[in-house]
Amino acid sequence: MMDExxxxxxxxxxVQSEPPDGQWAELVNGSWTGMAxxxxxxxxxxxxxxFALLYDRLSVMDFSVTFSTDSYSAVLRLPPPPPRxxxxxxxxxxxxxxxxxGTLLLLAVFSHLLLIKHNSPVYNxxxxxxxxxxxxxxxxxxxxxxxxxxxxxxxxxxxxxxLMALVLATSYVTNxxxxxxxxxxxxxxxxxxxLASSRHPLHMSDYGSFIPGYMATSNDPVxxxxxxxxxxxxxxxxxxxxxxxxQGAIIEGTAYMxxxxxxxxxxxxxxxxxxxxxxxxxxxxxxGTSWIFVFNRYLRQMTESGLVERWRKEVVARLDKSxxxxxxxxxxxxxxxxxLVDLQTSFYILGLGMLAGLLIIxxxxxxxxxxxDK
Numbered sequence: 001m002m003d004e005x006x007x008x009x010x011x012x013x014x015v016q017s018e019p020p021d022g023q024w025a026e027l028v029n030g031s032w033t034g035m036a037x038x039x040x041x042x043x044x045x046x047x048x049x050x051f052a053l054l055y056d057r058l059s060v061m062d063f064s065v066t067f068s069t070d071s072y073s074a075v076l077r078l079p080p081p082p083p084r085x086x087x088x089x090x091x092x093x094x095x096x097x098x099x100x101x102g103t104l105l106l107l108a109v110f111s112h113l114l115l116i117k118h119n120s121p122v123y124n125x126x127x128x129x130x131x132x133x134x135x136x137x138x139x140x141x142x143x144x145x146x147x148x149x150x151x152x153x154x155x156x157x158x159x160x161x162x163l164m165a166l167v168l169a170t171s172y173v174t175n176x177x178x179x180x181x182x183x184x185x186x187x188x189x190x191x192x193x194x195l196a197s198s199r200h201p202l203h204m205s206d207y208g209s210f211i212p213g214y215m216a217t218s219n220d221p222v223x224x225x226x227x228x229x230x231x232x233x234x235x236x237x238x239x240x241x242x243x244x245x246x247q248g249a250i251i252e253g254t255a256y257m258x259x260x261x262x263x264x265x266x267x268x269x270x271x272x273x274x275x276x277x278x279x280x281x282x283x284x285x286x287x288g289t290s291w292i293f294v295f296n297r298y299l300r301q302m303t304e305s306g307l308v309e310r311w312r313k314e315v316v317a318r319l320d321k322s323x324x325x326x327x328x329x330x331x332x333x334x335x336x337x338x339x340l341v342d343l344q345t346s347f348y349i350l351g352l353g354m355l356a357g358l359l360i361i362x363x364x365x366x367x368x369x370x371x372x373d374k
Contacts, residue, residue, distance in 0.1 A: 001067075001308065002048050005298045016044065023208030027056060034208045036061065039284055047284040050253065054210060054279065064283040065296045067303040068312075071275035072211050073254040074195055074202070075261060077243055078268040079186045085344050091175030100168070104140075107161060108133035111154070118151040139165040190273045195249065196225040203239045204251045206232035211251065214277060226276075240264055251276065258316070 006013060023034030025047075031037065035051070038044040040060050050070065053063050082090065089097070112132040138145065139162055148155065189195050195202075204212070215227035230251070233239050242248035244266055252260055254275060261269055283299070285292055302308050 001299070001302060001311065004302065004307075005295060008298060009294065021208075025051070025057070026208035026210060026213065032060065036284070039286055042286055045286060045289075050255070050281055051284050052210065052279040053282045057284070061287050062285045062289050062292055064285070064292055065300050065303075066280035066282050067299050067308050068281045069278060070281055071254045071278040072209075072251055073257055073275050074189075074192075074249045074251050074272040075243070075257060075269050076189065076200060076249045076272070077247065077266065078188070078270055081186055085348065087176065087180055088346065088349065090179050091172050104133065104137050107136050111136055111157070114154050114157070115149055115151050118149075136161065140169055142169055188270055188272075192226065192272070192274045192276065193222050195272055196222045196229070199247070200229075201242070201246070201248045202226060202230045202251055203242050203248050204230055204232055205236055205239065206234055211277060223276075236260055243269075255312075 002013065019034045019038055021033055021037075023037075025032065025034045025036030027033075027036075032040050035044070035047045035049065036057065039047055052070075053066060057063075092100070108129055112129045115132065135145070145158075148158065189198055189200070212227060212230060212232075215223040215230070218224060218227075231242075233242075239248070239250050240261075243250050244264070249272075250257075250260070254271075257271075283295065285295075
C-alpha cells in the first residue's frame with residue numbers, strides 16, 4: 001500500500017521494522033511505548049503497521065481513514081475425545097440413563113404388585129421383583145414376550161410400556177449409529193464468559209498491546225476475570241508449550257493468529273467464536289499533520305476497489321504456500337471408517353454376559369448337587 005502511494009506521489013521513505021524497545025503501543029505511567037512513543041516524540045512521521053484506532057490515541061496522534069477491521073481472538077487445543085470403548089453409553093446422557101433406570105425399577109415394582117395379587121408369575125418359577133424387572137425390561141433389547149400374564153389391568157399397562165420401549169430402543173439404535181459413524185465433536189468454548197469461567201489459563205506475547213490494560217480497567221466482570229488469568233511471555237515458543245501441554249489459551253490478533261500457530265506441531269486447535277475488542281485499523285501520523293488528506297484519498301480508493309483485501313490474501317498465500325493450516329483443519333472433520341475400536345464395547349458386553357451366564361450355571365449346578373446330597 002505504501003509502495004503504491006509513494007509511486008503516485010513520487011516520494012521516498014525508509015521503514016523501521018521494529019522499535020528500539022520492541023513494544024507496540026502501550027500507555028505506561030503516562031508515557032507511550034513502542035511505535036506510538038516514537039510518533040508522539042516526533043522521531044517518526046507515520047505508522048503503517050496494523051494500528052488500532054483507539055480513543056486514548058486520538059489525543060496524541062492523528063489517524064487516516066480506516067481501511068480494515070480486526071480483533072483479538074483466543075485459540076485453544078481441542079479437548080480429547082471421549083473413550084471410544086464407552087460408545088454404547090453415549091447415545092443417552094447420564095440423566096437419561098438415570099431416568100431410564102429409575103423408570104424401569106418403578107415399573108418392575110408396579111408390575112410385581114399387580115401380578116403377585118393373582119399369583120401370576122412371569123416365568124415358570126417363583127415370582128419375584130428381580131424376575132419381573134428382567135421380564136419388563138427385555139423389550140428394551142428387542143426381545144419378544146412369549147407369554148402375557150392374565151392378571152387384570154396388566155395388558156393396558158404393558159401396551160403403554162411397550163410403545164415407550166419401542167421409541168427408546170429406536171432412539172438408542174439411531175443415536176449410536178450416528179455416534180460411531182460421524183467424527184467426534186468435542187465440546188468447545190464458544191463465548192468469552194465460558195473462557196473466563198473455565199480452567200484454561202491465558203497467555204499472550206508481551207509486546208505492548210492495548211488489550212491487557214483495556215481488560216484490566218473494563219467495567220465488564222468477564223474482561224476483568226480474563227485479565228486476572230492472563231500471563232505474559234517474551235517468546236511465542238513459550239506460549240506454544242503452555243497451549244499444547246498445559247491446556248492454556250493464546251490471545252493474539254485475529255488476522256495474525258494464523259501466522260503464529262501455522263508451524264506448531266499440533267493442528268487440533270480451534271478459535272473461540274466470540275472475539276475480544278473488534279477495532280478499526282488505520283495509519284497513524286504525528287499530531288497536527290496537515291497532509292493526511294493526501295494519504296486518505298489513496299487509502300480510500302484502494303479499500304473501496306478491493307485492492308487491500310487482495311493484497312492481504314496474496315501475502316497470506318506467499319507466507320504459507322503449502323496451506324498447511326487449512327489442510328489440517330479440514331482433515332479433522334473428514335468421515336472415518338468404522339474400526340474395531342468403535343465396536344469393541346459390544347464384545348465387552350458379550351464377554352461379560354457369557355461370564356455371568358457361566359457363573360449362574362455353576363451356581364445352579366452347585367445348588368443342585370447340594371440338594372441331591374440332602
